[in-house]
Amino acid sequence: MLAPLNSTMIVVVLSQIIKDFHASVASVAWLVTSYLIVMASVQPVAGKLGDRLGRRRLVLGGLLYFAAVSAGAALAPNLAVLIAFRVQQAIAASIVLPNSFALIRDVIPAGRRAATFGMIAAATGLAAAAGPPIGGALATLGGWRALFGVNILLVGPALLIGRGVLPASLPSLHRERFDLVGAAWLLVALLGIALFTTSVASLSVVEGTLAAAVLIAGIAAFIRREYGFPDPVVQPRFFLVRDFAASTVGVALSNLAMYTTLLAVPILLTHEQHFSSGAIGLVLASMTACNLVLAPLGGRLADRHGLRRPVVAGMSIAAVGFLPLALWPGALTLGILLPCLGLIGVGLGLGWPGLQTASIEALPPNDAGAASGIFSTSRYLGSIVGSSVLTLILSTYHDGPAGFRLAFVIILAAAVGAVFAAAALSTQRRTS
Secondary structure, eight states: HHHHHHHGGGGGGGGHHHHHHHHHHHHHHHHHHHHHHHHHHHHHHHHHHHHHHHHHHHHHHHHHHHHHHHHHHEEEEEEHHHHHHHHHHHHHHHHHHHHHHHHHHHOGGGGGGGHHHHHHHHHHHHHHHHHHHHHHHHHHOOOOOOHHHHHHHHHHHHHHHHHSSOOOOOOOOOOOOHHHHHHHHHHHHHHHHHHHHGGGGSOOOOHHHHHHHHHHHHHHHHHHHHHHHHOOOSGGGGGGGHHHHHHHHHHHHHHHHHHHHHHHHHHHHHHOOOOOOOHHHHHHHHHHHHHHHHHHHHHHHHHOSSSSSHHHHHHHHHHHHHHHHHOOGGOHHHHHHHHHHHHHHHOOOOOOOOHHHHHHHHSSSGGHHHHHHHHHHHHHHHHHHHHHHHHHHHHHHTTOOHHHHHHHHHHHHHHHHHHHHHSSSOOOOOOO
């Protein structure tokens, strides 16, 4: 729960940080952007290390690291130091997450894994939703530094419990050298995607074409290198496994649709219908609340009836919820918007546990960490691309109706793509 909590609670104190450090909005925005990019790029590396070195030591070490860098952030004397510790927070969380998910594969029987991931999805969703009110309360009591200091109190019990219950795991027998170059290349590639999609509107046609060509060439070279490396940080051959490819594509597209909607709806309601911030928060709560409630049920259904059916049903329900947003973005009343967002939350809650279970069961147990890391990167990549594309569209159309319509059409297309990805899942599950 630490990662989503720290991802969302910081948004309420950005204005305080700007004032305290006399910083610009653009520079402070890196506190959010850098966290997402590092979370996306480091998790495959950390998962691969867990497969090699054992998961317990990385989970406990990552938690301790998180507490230490949170203390550093709380004491940061300037914005540059704060951003540096924020990046290290993301690194620490990225060490913990994929190895925690891989531990689920190790210790939970196949018939109960989806239900477990459903409970985890509900817990992490609750943490993300609770971030802004918790951040607001802490900032009122102790300023923005209290948001970082509180992590020390949260990590302490987690370390004590983890030392007592996390099973020891033996290091793997990998003999190949670790793919440090591939790890660095992945970070540069994701950073390039984020920078390109956010800045392309300010480039000329020639500059945009050249930047796109360089980015595509770099990604293609990265894939070619990883394909030929003995033990790459991102194994392209994983995507030849049907269930792994379907689940990673499905989570990327569905998260693109969900995250972009979370950003677009408040802007739409503010510009077109003049909603207050409180009213917007309540509207978005209809989606997050349904997601939280339905995620455990989605996991139990996946364990009972197989992964494919509840995932297809969930992604289809979500797509139906996105449809009115694309058709009538300028005429959305509460009577239409609340049921639509509720349907989206229901669908994603039903579908996501099965998607995560499919990704981690698609590969052998000794690749569970790498699989979990790549799956998480796919989720974050959807968020990064979605938010960047939305920024590009709304800046081009100056927040006009045509911009919102185009944005929601892209969101709907992503949701429909997630349905097709879910339909590609096989009906059989691994029994180990």
